Amino acid sequence: MSEETHHDVIIIGAGAAGLSAGLVLTRARADVLLIDAGQPRNAPAEHMHGFVSRDGMPPQDFLASGRAEVTSYGGRFVQASVLTVARSADAIFRVALEDGAVETSRALLVATGLVDELPDIAGLAERWGWLVHHCPYCHGHEVRKQKIAVIGGPQREMSLKQAGLLRRYSHRVTFITNGIELSPAELHRLTAFGVSVVEGAVSQLLGAPGALDAVELSDGSAVESDATFIAPHQVPRDALLKALGCQTDPDTDLVVADGFGQTSVPGVWAAGNVVTPTAQVVTAAGAGSATAIAINGWLLQQDLDAASAARPQ
Structure with missing residues (x-):
């Protein structure tokens, strides 16, 4: 015993x-x-x-x-x-x-x-915490003026808030819907605030090990990105x-x-x-x-x- x-x-x-x-x-x-x-x-x-x-x-x-x-x-x-x-x-x-x-x-x-349960997106987990983030208050200032991609995540409302908050840090913020359906009012609010919106599903993150170049969509198109945010x-x-x-x-x-x-x-x-x-x-x-x-x-x-x-x- x-x-x-x-x-x-x-x-x-x-x-x-x-x-x-x-x-x-x-x-x-x-x-x-x-x-x-x-x-x-x-x-x-x-x-x-x-x-x-x-x-x-x-x-x-x-x-x-x-x-x-x-x-x-x-x-x-x-x-x-x-x-x-x-x-x-x-x-x-x-x-x-x-x-x-x-x-x-x-x-x-x-x-x-x-x-944090991360979505099954190739290249996301290995960049989590230093090139892929979840909290604008924790990491937004460090990526100011950069190309920022916000991937629609499991937490819908937080995903939309991320896009809005990060617009304060950069004029190059893109929200990738990734399964989130925006109402006409939501789409208007984001675009009027200066956030670009791209509809489509994310397939992978692109870049050499230790780097991030872009977020690729399932149709083969890509959104250039220096930093990515998601609400897991x-x-x-x-x-x-x-x-x-x-x-x-x-x-x-x-x-x-x-x-x-x-x-x-x-x-x-x-x-x-x-x-x-x-x-x-x-x-x-x-x-x-x-x-x-x-x-x-x-x-x-x-x-x-x-x-x-x-x-x-």
């Missing part, structure tokens, strides 16, 4: 939200374990943007800096995948890892992020939360968490992209901080209750 190690809080996922929460909680003198599988969403990106004082920082440098800070206050890290999480009758969380180890805690924060299907890594019975939104299927990250299951919190797919690095970090403060307050109430019960009036 595996030896169990008990903690105040276990944080699953050590990205921006998990690290920020870990920093707040370790500084508050909580016993914190962070478990991370080593698969950050923004790993392909060369730089992250929009985070004041960290703008332009490589994602891996950001993670390394955050780990060092949390470790300096006594936080412990384990790189592993979590197999199962269960809540016992006495409200203790039991986290089983892939290597057979078992960790337990009073509180649980899930900050496992999401996965985003899948939260929320299986652990759902296995614990956390309530989900009937319309979005996202796990429901309040403004402080509290889910419907007592002792379970969630922060970052796992519950807010639109969160950027800076907003995920902020959510992690707010959630950590809520968790610490919840732990305090448990400690006060236990102390009062141990010393009756």
Whole structure:
């Protein structure tokens, strides 16, 4: 039988939200374990943007800096995948890892992020994160004045918004419908704003390895492009939360968490992209901080209750 190690809080996922929460909680003198599988969403990106004082920082440098800070206050890290999480009758969380180890805690924060499911377009995946992007706020400034192609993606409304937002950075923006049918009003709004619209399905991205020249359509025509944007299907890594019975939104299927990250299951919190797919690095970090403060307050109430019960009036 595996030896169990008990903690105040276990944080699953050590990205921006998990690290920020870990920093707040370790500084508050909580016993914190962070478990991370080593698969950050923004790993392909060369730089992250929009985070004041960290703008332009490589994602891996950001993670390394955050780990060092949390470790300096006594936080412990384990790189592993979590197999199962269960809540016992006495409200203790039991986290089983892939290597057979078992960790337990009073509180649980899930900050496992999401996965971008890319369309099956030849040449797209290998350029993802540095020549193909999804967020104009994260990468628009870096491609200003360039030839930008926006490929219609699974998220229809976001695809149209991308085309409009990127027009602010360049007068050479082309929206390739790729299966999205535009209404006459939508077509007029985009073209009136200066966005070129090309109807057709995308077959592949063209260019030598490490470069991008154009986006080819199924009819053989091509749209010249220095940078490409697409809105992929985003899948939260929320299986652990759902296995614990956390309530989900009937319309979005996202796990429901309040403004402080509290889910419907007592002792379970969630922060970052796992519950807010639109969160950027800076907003995920902020959510992690707010959630950590809520968790610490919840732990305090448990400690006060236990102390009062141990010393009756």
